[in-house]
Each structure stands twice: as structure tokens, then as C-alpha cells.
Amino acid sequence: MTRNRWVSELHWRREGQQTRSEKTQAALLDAAEALILEKGTEGTSIADIANRAGSSVGAVYHHFKDKTALYYALFHRMTDAYAQLNAEASNPALWTDATVRDLFRGFLEISLTAAQRTGAAKAAVSAVIADHPALAAHYAEIQRETRKSLLKFVLERRDEIGRPDAEEAAAFAVDQCLAMVRAYLDPSQTAAKLQSLNDAQFIDRTVEMMALFLRLPPAKSA
Amino acid sequence: MTRNRWVSELHWRREGQQTRSEKTQAALLDAAEALILEKGTEGTSIADIANRAGSSVGAVYHHFKDKTALYYALFHRMTDAYAQLNAEASNPALWTDATVRDLFRGFLEISLTAAQRTGAAKAAVSAVIADHPALAAHYAEIQRETRKSLLKFVLERRDEIGRPDAEEAAAFAVDQCLAMVRAYLDPSQTAAKLQSLNDAQFIDRTVEMMALFLRLPPAKSA
DNA sequence: ATTATCTATAGATCTATAGATAATGC
DNA sequence: ATTATCTATAGATCTATAGATAATGC
Numbered sequence: 001m002t003r004n005r006w007v008s009e010l011h012w013r014r015e016g017q018q019t020r021s022e023k024t025q026a027a028l029l030d031a032a033e034a035l036i037l038e039k040g041t042e043g044t045s046i047a048d049i050a051n052r053a054g055s056s057v058g059a060v061y062h063h064f065k066d067k068t069a070l071y072y073a074l075f076h077r078m079t080d081a082y083a084q085l086n087a088e089a090s091n092p093a094l095w096t097d098a099t100v101r102d103l104f105r106g107f108l109e110i111s112l113t114a115a116q117r118t119g120a121a122k123a124a125v126s127a128v129i130a131d132h133p134a135l136a137a138h139y140a141e142i143q144r145e146t147r148k149s150l151l152k153f154v155l156e157r158r159d160e161i162g163r164p165d166a167e168e169a170a171a172f173a174v175d176q177c178l179a180m181v182r183a184y185l186d187p188s189q190t191a192a193k194l195q196s197l198n199d200a201q202f203i204d205r206t207v208e209m210m211a212l213f214l215r216l217p218p219a220k221s222a
Numbered sequence: 223m224t225r226n227r228w229v230s231e232l233h234w235r236r237e238g239q240q241t242r243s244e245k246t247q248a249a250l251l252d253a254a255e256a257l258i259l260e261k262g263t264e265g266t267s268i269a270d271i272a273n274r275a276g277s278s279v280g281a282v283y284h285h286f287k288d289k290t291a292l293y294y295a296l297f298h299r300m301t302d303a304y305a306q307l308n309a310e311a312s313n314p315a316l317w318t319d320a321t322v323r324d325l326f327r328g329f330l331e332i333s334l335t336a337a338q339r340t341g342a343a344k345a346a347v348s349a350v351i352a353d354h355p356a357l358a359a360h361y362a363e364i365q366r367e368t369r370k371s372l373l374k375f376v377l378e379r380r381d382e383i384g385r386p387d388a389e390e391a392a393a394f395a396v397d398q399c400l401a402m403v404r405a406y407l408d409p410s411q412t413a414a415k416l417q418s419l420n421d422a423q424f425i426d427r428t429v430e431m432m433a434l435f436l437r438l439p440p441a442k443s444a
Numbered sequence: 445a446t447t448a449t450c451t452a453t454a455g456a457t458c459t460a461t462a463g464a465t466a467a468t469g470c
Numbered sequence: 471a472t473t474a475t476c477t478a479t480a481g482a483t484c485t486a487t488a489g490a491t492a493a494t495g496c
Contacts, residue, residue, distance in 0.1 A: 020448070020494080040353030042264045045484060056450050061486060063448090130349035131262030136410055144412040171415035172427055178413060179405035183397060188358055190366040191400060193393035205394055212434045242468080242474070267458055278476050283460060285474090 025063050027053040029074050033124040041071070041131045071128045075135050078121040083142050085114050090149040100160045101219055103153050104177055104210050107146075108203045111181045122185075143178070150174050162215025173210050180206050247285050249275040251296050255346040263293070263353045293350045297357050300343040305364050307336050312371040322382045323441055325375050326399055326432050329368075330425045333403045344407075365400070372396050384437025395432050402428050 031052035035044040046067060050057045064070040088094075089110050095103060115122065129135050151174045155167065163169045183191040184202055194202060210216070253274035257266040268289060272279045286292040310316075311332050317325060337344065351357045373396045377389065385391045405413040406424050416424060432438070 024448080038355065040355060041262070042353045046486085047484075057486085058451075058488095059449055067485070127352035130352040131264045133260065133262060140410060140412050144414070147412055147414065168415070175405060175413035175416045176402065176431070179401040179411070179416075180398065182404070182411070183401035188362060189401070189404070190362050190369055191397035192366070192369065193390070194397045194401075209398070209431070209435050213431050246474080268460085269458075279460085280462095280477075281475055289459070 021063070024053070024055055024059060025073075028055060028060060028063060028070065029077055032070060032074055033121055036074075036124040036127050037120060041127050046070075068132070071132060072135070074121075075125055075128050075132075075139075078118050078125045079139060079142055081118060082114055083145070085110060086142065086146045086149070090145075092153070095153055098153075098157075099220070100154055100157050100214065100216050101207055101211060103150065103157070104173075104207050105203060107150050107177065108181065108206060112185075112199050112203075115181075115185045123188075147174055147178060150177075160214075160216055162217075166214075169214055173214055176213075177206060177210060243285070246275070246277055246281060247295075250277060250282060250285060250292065251299055254292060254296055255343055258296075258346040258349050259342060263349050268292075290354070293354060294357070296343075297347055297350050297354075297361075300340050300347045301361060301364055303340060304336055305367070307332060308364065308368045308371070312367075314375070317375055320375075320379075321442070322376055322379050322436065322438050323429055323433060325372065325379070326395075326429050327425060329372050329399065330403065330428060334407075334421050334425075337403075337407045345410075369396055369400060372399075382436075382438055384439075388436075391436055395436055398435075399428060399432060 028049060032044065032049045035048055035052055039048075046057055046060050049070070050060050060070065064073060089106070095106070098106065125139075129139060151171060154170045154174065158166050158170075161170060180194075180202075183189045184194045184197075187195070197205065211219075250271060254266065254271045257270055257274055261270075268279055268282050271292070272282050282292065286295060311328070317328070320328065347361075351361060373393060376392045376396065380388050380392075383392060402416075402424075405411045406416045406419075409417070419427065433441075
């Protein structure tokens with residue numbers, strides 16, 4: 001008997017119609033996420049995941065081809081959300097009247113929103129990546145996209161940049177901005193000061209730093 | 223028969239006299255490190271490690287109480303090196319005539335040297351931490367020490383800082399500097415521009431950014 | 445009648461130990 | 471004679487499947 005259709009690329013089932021299925025899948029992924037955070041991937045077994053989700057081992061294998069497929073699904077659940085947000089933010093129509101300051105601010109706001117949505121998922125996904133090095137490439141690709149589109153928008157406003165080495169400095173500043181977001185969001189990075197700030201303060205400080213470095217014109221309405 | 227003495231805290235044997243022992247232990251840790259990088263912790267078995275090291279399963283258990291002890295040893299091999307370097311750099315005598323610029327520069331140089339020494343270890347250790355969440359606290363503690371001593375030295379030179387909010391800004395800048403080092407060193411972070419720089423360029427740029435942000439006096443000899 | 449779930453378990457690991465052998469130390 | 475190493479394997483997982491039962495869909 002053919003059990004089901006698998007979306008081979010994503011390693012898990014689409015099937016938008018069955019809400020029962022979706023709930024179970026989500027519960028299993030949530031359970032895996034929580035357990036990985038608590039005990040790491042090595043300490044987490046299929047039975048553990050099924051129990052935590054209030055489900056059974058058999059159900060796990062009904063929904064996921066194997067353990068790797070489950071981990072891949074967990075990975076994609078988070079990265080797909082990121083990739084989509086990034087795609088939306090890359091629409092030039094959103095930024096027609098934006099200054100470089102606005103771009104950095106917008107990027108920071110979007111990143112923080114995304115982080116709030118994904119929540120604990122990110123740390124668990126990091127563990128999954130550590131155990132499945134093949135996934136690292138896809139994750140890096142998404143981040144590369146983000147970086148690329150932000151840099152492109154900044155460079156389209158090159159005339160705002162007061163430095164003679166505008167191009168190089170902009171690339172440096174973009175990397176910088178990404179590094180800041182990571183330090184701010186990652187609780188394992190002991191950036192005590194950053195983490196004592198609230199989102200608005202963090203964004204203000206970071207934009208200010210970028211402006212100083214790139215010698216941007218003063219903010220219009222402040 | 224009592225097999226051996228274990229240093230319970232570190233979970234592995236000290237024993238500085240037997241070079242044969244030390245070589246085997248190092249080979250086992252090297253093998254574990256390489257395998258974890260390739261296949262993650264979950265995919266790596268004791269037998270794999272023993273084979274890669276040209277050793278045997280029995281030898282592994284002669285040197286390490288259990289698999290966790292081996293992973294802990296791998297973890298400590300890296301973090302001990304970091305902690306020691308940090309302790310050395312925290313000696314005020316080293317920095318008697320240093321400016322704030324010199325402090326940042328010194329910190330960056332030390333971090334890069336440390337990274338070169340530890341090499342691939344860091345990524346493997348990240349995977350180990352992901353699988354043994356208990357270790358995260360110790361790692362964070364070491365980084366907190368580094369952060370703290372750099373910030374202390376900077377604040378002792380508060381008069382160099384041109385900003386009215388010197389204290390807050392210094393803390394922000396220190397976190398910033400740590401975030402930059404991470405982005406520069408971590409190949410999984412897609413900081414394309416940073417990674418295209420060589421060490422000296424990276425350090426110059428970063429120090430410059432800190433100087434702009436904190437409004438430090440211009441460099442003396444440039 | 446098709447999809448989702450469960451229980452029970454075969455088969456494949458993998459960890460850790462026991463016991464024997466080889467290498468070093470006195 | 472003490473320490474380091476090996477081979478072989480018991481016992482404990484853990485993954486994935488088979489087959490039965492419950493829930494939904496037409």
C-alpha cells in the first residue's frame with residue numbers, strides 16, 4: 001500500500017486540508033524543538049518526541065519518513081518563515097522614499113519582528129544544523145540574500161554616504177549591522193549591554209553607529 | 223581493580239608524565255573534533271572516534287569515563303585555552319600606557335590569535351554545546367570575563383571618550399566589538415565583506431568604528 | 445474506504461565492560 | 471608490576487516497520 005505523498009525536497013507532507021494532520025505535525029515539531037533545547041539532538045529520541053507531543057511513535061513515522069525528515073521539517077519551518085519575510089522586505093516599492101538611515105532601521109525592525117515570531121525555534125535549529133552540516137548551506141544562503149538586498153538598497157543611495165570609500169564602507173556597515181542583530185538576539189552571546197536595551201533603544205543606537213561610520217546626513221525629523 | 227584516578231570536575235585524566243597517554247588522548251579528541259564537524263554529534267559513535275584516531279574502543283574507555291566525559295574534555299581543551307589567554311590579557315601591567323584605541327586593538331589582536339590557535343575546534347565545540355546545554359553556562363562565563371575586563375580598562379580611560387553618555391556608550395561599543403569578532407571569525411555567518419578583509423584591515427576598520435562612535439581623540443601616530 | 449493513529453516488536457545500532465595481551469617503568 | 475592497549479560481546483538503547491484499531495470523508 002502506498003502510504004502517502006511526500007514532498008521530497010522538503011521531506012515532509014504539505015496537505016493543507018487536514019487540520020488534524022497539521023495539528024499533529026505541529027505538535028511533533030514543537031515537541032522536538034523543546035526537547036532539543038533541553039537535551040540536545042543526541043539525547044532526543046523519537047519516542048521522547050512522540051510522548052511529549054501526546055502522540056505515538058507510529059504517528060511520527062506516518063508524518064515523517066524518518067528522523068532526519070523530522071529534523072529537516074523543523075529546520076524548514078523556521079527558515080521558510082525567514083525567507084518569506086526577506087522576500088517581502090526586498091520589494092523596492094516598500095523603500096521608494098527611504099534614506100539610508102530608514103533602510104537600516106527597517107532592516108533592524110524586520111529582523112527583530114522575525115526573531116519574536118520564531119522564538120525558541122532558532123536555538124533548536126542551530127542544534128539541528130550542528131548535527132546535520134548539510135543544512136548549513138541553505139541557512140547561509142538565506143542570510144546572504146538578506147545581506148545582498150540591504151546592501152543593494154544602500155548602494156542605490158550612495159550619494160548620502162559622506163565617506164570617500166562609500167562602496168567598501170557600506171558593505172562593512174551592512175555586515176556590522178547583521179552582527180549586531182545576532183549579538184542582540186542570541187542569549188548565549190554575553191552582550192550584557194545590548195541585552196539590557198529595549199528594541200527601540202537598540203535600533204536607535206545601531207542606526208546612529210552606522211550613520212557615524214558612513215557619515216550620513218543628520219536625521220531629518222528628530 | 224581500581225582503574226585510574228579521574229579528575230571529576232574536568233571528567234578526564236590529568237597525568238602530565240606519560241606522553242604515550244597524552245598522544246592517544248589528543249588523537250582521540252582530534253578525531254572526535256573532525257568527526258563532529260563532518261557528521262554532527264549524533265552521527266558520531268565511540269567506534270568511529272577510535273577508528274579515526276587509529277585506536278580502539280577499549281582505549282577510549284581507558285582514557286574517558288564515558289562519551290560525555292570525552293565531549294567535556296573536548297570542550298575544556300578549547301575553553302581552557304581561551305580562559306588562559308583572557309587571564310593573561312587581563313593583567314593591567316600590560317596596558318599601563320594604552321589608549322582606548324590601543325585597548326580595542328589589543329583585544330581584537332588577541333581574539334584573532336586565539337581563533338587561529340583553536341582553529342576548527344570552535345565549530346566542533348559549538349556542536350558539543352548544542353548537545354550538552356549544561357556546558358553553555360561555562361562558555362558564556364568565559365566570554366563574560368573577557369567582556370568585563372575590556373570594559374573595565376576602557377572605563378578607566380573615560381576622559382578619552384568624547385560622548386556625554388560615556389559609560390553607556392562604552393558598554394555598547396564593547397559588545398559591538400565582540401559581535402564583530404564573531405562575525406569575522408564564524409564562516410557560517412555570511413559577512414561577505416568582513417571575510418574579504420585580512421586581519422589588519424579588519425582590526426583597523428573596527429577600531430575606527432569604535433573611535434567614531436565613542437568620539438575618541440585622533441590616533442597619535444598614524 | 446481513506447487517512448490517522450496506536451501498540452508491539454524485529455533488527456540494527458551503540459555504549460560500556462570484561463578479560464587478554466602488549467608496552468613501559470623500576 | 472603498572473599502565474596502555476586490544477578484541478569480543480552483553481545489555482541497553484533506538485529506529486523503523488507491521489499489523490490492528492479509531493477517526494474522518496463520501
